[in-house]
Amino acid sequence: MTEYILRTNALTKKYKNDYALKNVDVTIKRGEIYGLIGQNGAGKTTMLRLITGLAFPTNGSIELFENNDRREMTAAHKRMGAIIENPALFPNMTAYENLEVQRLQRGIPGRECIEKALKLVGLEGTGKKKVKNFSLGMKQRLGLAIALLSDPEFIILDEPTNGLDPMGIVEMRELLKKLNREKGLTVLISSHILSELYQLATKFGIIHQGQLLEEISAGELNDKCRQYLRIKVDEPAKGVNVLEEKLSAHDFEILSDGTIKLYSYLDDVHLVSRTLTEHGLVIEHLSQNGDSLENYFTKLIGGVENE
């Protein structure tokens, strides 16, 4: 049976007359890396604040680790780590002392976990340097160390790459992938930078104006965003043979109407066209198709705004 780490049911948050979140149903299974995509102000942080118990829903319910009893939710938080908006740190303390506060709060025995967490995020050499003298990137890393300190099963990261340099972004991504792969860590990560999530998430939730527009797996999104050549010839079967034999192309699909979707030779359309014509085929249609992630997202949001 699939274990659900998080399930929300018609989750709604209303501030006076405005809905920050409206009837959001999200499902995250164990081991998934769930990317929450949305523009600034879409409701991502509100949703994460509700899940972590920093705010309370106006309507709807939250189920964590298959439990929605409010008293059990507090216990469920022990199995989680989170960074919401900015890393919450004590500026006059060192990285070690910040982690010590968290260790004490969570009742984690032994201080070995602190050294381990610092090493994991590459902050083991910060010594007596106060957090107020850290760069934004170092603060983000420390925030991640705090979130990972208790060895959580589920981690929630709200825009965790803010302030990180390109190398830092790659390192964080690789670290999360590694923890997901090796320890089965389930991740809920929000960002408005699509390309960043695209390389990490296994499932996406697209949120706009407080509503969840779509939940889509990485595979489905890949299919939707994959570039291809759309070819329609007078003899589809012969066309397929030519592609296979003359161009050694095997990465294609044939649709029911005979249209061929060719996923290779995107940079050499002329070669495809010439080869097909040289073998006596009449090209009725040849075009490059497929969406970029940005286009797909824009279309989805545009569709809602035009409704």
Next chain:
Amino acid sequence: MSNLMKAELFKLRRNKTFIVLMLFIFGLSTLLHSLIVTEWWYMTGTPFELTNLNELNALIFFTVPLFFNFIVSTLAGFFIATEFTQNNAIKNEMISGNKRSQIFIAKYCVFTVGAQITTIVLPLVSAIVVVKLVGTNDVLSAESLIYLGKSYSLFTIHFLSFTAIVLLFAIWTEDSGRTILFTLVLSIAMFLVEKFVTNELVKTIYEHTFFYQFTESFKYTMTDGEIVKSIIIGVVSFILIMLFGIVTFHKKEVK
């Protein structure tokens, strides 16, 4: 719960405001009592005179809400309120898997310990040390110890309610400046009621608050009935304010 207390104590020990306040209060108390003991300065009309503890006269400063509210509210502002705004560290605590009531109580206990150290312990200890070293009063006689014990015990009971209110201000306002301002306004309001309000009903109500009991605690002659009444006022106020605080904290949304 003990984990939370340990974490709060860890934070308190590293809190710069707490350290500065301790040094300031210790220095101020030592200075004032040294001036009195060496007869560079005279104070009269304090309850300490009645027990031949006139060399402890300067302690009266530290028992007046108009003075100690600055100490307590400053500590609340820079130890509690900043966690909600400046560094947002409260978020980590809220999602640490501990009950909100436990978080509130742990914060209250450690904050109150800090406030008591700065407001009660340090002035009293420094005063006793100065008087023992340079003064002539017998501060450690049985009579003195009974008086000081009774007075400071009652004062401490009422102080527990005061710190609970200041903690609430810090949580409500989430701002150190406003915490200090609100506490000051409350102390001034209570002072004005005590000094200027003549309406019998208001006066009676005021006399049944812990604010009035701060002064009463140091009365030399208190009957058993008055002591019991003072304890009941302190305990009831404390329970009510704490319950209100826990409920408020339960409903609080953190940005």
